[in-house]
Amino acid sequence: MRETDTSEGVKRITVSMPDETFQALDRLVQQRGFDNRSQAVSEMIHQHAAQHLGKIGTEVMAGTLTLVYDESKSALLRDLSRIFRDHIAEVISSQHVLLEDEHVLEVILMQGPARILREIANKLVTCKGVKTAHLTLTPHLIPPLHAKRAAD
Numbered sequence: 001m002r003e004t005d006t007s008e009g010v011k012r013i014t015v016s017m018p019d020e021t022f023q024a025l026d027r028l029v030q031q032r033g034f035d036n037r038s039q040a041v042s043e044m045i046h047q048h049a050a051q052h053l054g055k056i057g058t059e060v061m062a063g064t065l066t067l068v069y070d071e072s073k074s075a076l077l078r079d080l081s082r083i084f085r086d087h088i089a090e091v092i093s094s095q096h097v098l099l100e101d102e103h104v105l106e107v108i109l110m111q112g113p114a115r116i117l118r119e120i121a122n123k124l125v126t127c128k129g130v131k132t133a134h135l136t137l138t139p140h141l142i143p144p145l146h147a148k149r150a151a152d
Contacts, residue, residue, distance in 0.1 A: 015041070049139070058113055063137040065108040065121050072102040073129030083123050084108075090116055092142065103131070111142050 017025070025037055034040040069076060084091045090112035097105045110117050114137055125133035 051137075058115065059139065060112060060141065061114045061117065061137045061139055062109075062111045062142050063114075063117050063135055065110060065117075065124065066132075066134045066136075067104075067106045067108070067124060067130055068099070068132045069104055069106070069127070069130045070102055071104050071129070076127055076129035079127045080124065083120065083127075087112075087116070087120050090120060109142075 025040060028034070029037055029040045032040065034043070069080075071077060084094070087110075090110045092109045092111060094106055094108040096107075099105055110120065117135060117137065121133050121135040124130060
């Protein structure tokens with residue numbers, strides 16, 4: 001793989017691939033609406049790198065956890081709240097939408113070490129009444145909510 005610098009802080013590489021992979025890339029570019037192959041490849045590498053960092057566990061990451069649960073389960077809301085309070089440093093906010101048949105779709109915004117975010121997701125998915133949980137992580141961080149003040 002050859003690498004060159006460009007004037008805009010962007011690196012250029014040359015990649016060789018089998019024709020079948022090349023054709024799949026072109027279909028992906030067209031179907032997803034990317035401007036070009038470089039944009040598609042860059043986005044795929046970024047996603048893969050985020051997944052890798054999330055597996056390592058020490059990297060601080062932002063993420064969303066999407067839950068679907070049955071709110072008619074008697075202790076479920078209390079259990080969910082307890083887990084959120086136990087991880088108040090990582091749980092930033094949540095939004096929930098009422099679905100049919102007493103189900104709720106809840107999206108929780110979190111930030112912290114990937115290992116801890118996965119632990120939170122695992123605790124939540126094991127609560128009786130939770131149907132699904134899907135954690136999505138990104139290495140892009142939420143800016144600090146409160147700026148540090150200089151000493152007076």
